[in-house]
Amino acid sequence: MPNRQVAPDSFMLKDLSLTKPKVKELSNGLSVHILQDDTNPVLKIDVLFPSGKVNDEKSGQSLICAKVMVEGTRSYPGSELQELLDHYGAHLDVSVDYDHSTVSLLCLKEHIHSLLPVLKSAITEPLFDEKDFEKIKLQQLQKIQVNNQKNALIATKNLRKNLLNGTPYANTLEEEYIKQISIEDVKSYFHQFFTVAPDFIVAGDFDDGIFDFFEEHFGMLEYSVLNEDYKSELSPIIDDNLIKREGSVQASVRMGCISIPRTHPDYFDLSITNEIFGGYFGSRLMKNIREDKGYTYGIYSVLINYKHLDYQIIGADVKIDHVEDTVREVYREMEELKVNPVPEAEIETIKNYMLGKIASSLDTVFHQSENYKSKLVEGADYLDYFDDYINSIRSITAQRVLEISNKYFSESYCVVKVA
Known part of the structure; x- marks a missing residue:
């Protein structure tokens, strides 16, 4: 038996065992980055778009657009989308940071043929239902109201405004900004930025048959190239x-x-x-x-x-x-x-x-x-x-x-x- 009074030997980590990514191209030039692991029958697919909060014309525009995108689509409206995801035990989510937006699907490999069309629908034909839009907008307003009572978040927001002054990175979500956003603003953001060529990052039990399925669903889509137009002058307020x-x-x-x-x-x-x-x-x-x-x-x-x-x-x-x-x-x-x-x-x-x-x-x-x-x-x-x-x-x-x-x-x- 080990002596519990003596600490185990420690040693410095020598090497990392990293999965070497493979990159394949669809016929339209979109890249699929694959991190293969067949030990678990699970797949995680991230669709990475090269736009985010810095591209907002109105602060909060990208966030609300992305949230509404996964509420329902033309092929899978509202409750039908959620019921389908629940049926297969899958998770469809979206995240928006300052520079990029990611639409993610997590599911069992055996269900990928039923769920990949759902992912395609979410990124190409969101419904932008008025009720979904108002619901998401209300949720964000309530979240801001709660956060504005927390000293920690007030301090962080004010630090960003001062330190990152003169850049889009200084922008923070405020009630007055969210209230100004219309559903047309959200649609405009989608047509301008979610039509730009994304990258697909796939992790899990991925094989050639699934790649062919990717080709079938995404290989014929037409995407534009993002017009890099970042213009700002950082002017920190050191106070x-x-x-x-x-x-x-x-x-x-x-x-x-x-x-x-x-x-x-x-x-x-x-x-x-x-x-x-x-x-x-x-x-x-x-x-x-x-x-x-x-x-x-x-x-x-x-x-x-x-x-x-x-x-x-x-x-x-x-x-x-x-x-x-x-x-x-x-x-x-x-x-x-x-x-x-x-x-x-x-x-x-x-x-x-x-x-x-x-x-x-x-x-x-x-x-x-x-x-x-x-x-x-x-x-x-x-x-x-x-x-x-x-x-x-x-x-x-x-x-x-x-x-x-x-x-x-x-x-x-x-x-x-x-x-």
Whole structure:
């Protein structure tokens, strides 16, 4: 029997076992990216469109359009669509971010012949029923009303507005914007952006017979090419703002600065340094502000990457009497990383943690497909990206962390406090 008093041996992750994607083209030139795994009879199909919130003429237009698309189609109106999905135990969903929109189908392989026509119908002939439109619009309004009572979301929205000022990435959903959207706005967005050529990312038990079925349903569709017309001028408003709210028992703090893209030579090392700073439960910020000071249950620092913009955000919900103390301690931890080398034991801990984190984020073919999708969006090679990332983690040194901290942890942070 194992001795429970002795910790098991630890070792550094050597290699990742990633599914090598295959790319096939339909007769109309659309790409089907396949991550094959025949161990489970399940398929996940993502239809990735190269448009999102940055393409909105009215804030919220893309989101409502996408939500209404999967409510009903001309071939499968309303309840008929939902009943069909329930019958086969399938899931049809849609997600919209700033740069891309994804329509997803998850189902058993044996039902793909019955459900692929449903997916095709959703992306080519949405019904845009007036009742569905009003329902989705009401749901979004109610969600905004609830969120606008939360200090954390108020702080995040105001940080975006200031830090990302001058770009579409600063836009946030507000009641007045949603109320202005008409069903004609939604139809207009669909005809302009969901008719642009998408990519198909398929994960699971995929075979040549299913590819032929893809060809039958999608190979003859006509799509246009997206007209890249991103025009904006980033003008960050670097300020320290306090928003007072009556009755608050807890405050929210958000700090942010403009950062670098994943394609930058320093990105991996900055990501590792940020993890030490505030990226995991054992980070500098957590040990100081949570464990030592008791100001918060949790604090984080995250690097966020978009197609045209990148930034770092630090966030915490803190005791209302310690808002200024929290901001001061965040700056103090930045300064510590800029002045004193990280101890070797801490370097080894972060290496093991991050390698394990990467491995767990890629442990199923469906997790791998999500990562593959993000790399496809960024124009990065999926396999090379993770090879390079792992090599950077293994080779990071205290001296390199010191260099990166001095280069990227400036005091030019936009600060928003809601209390």
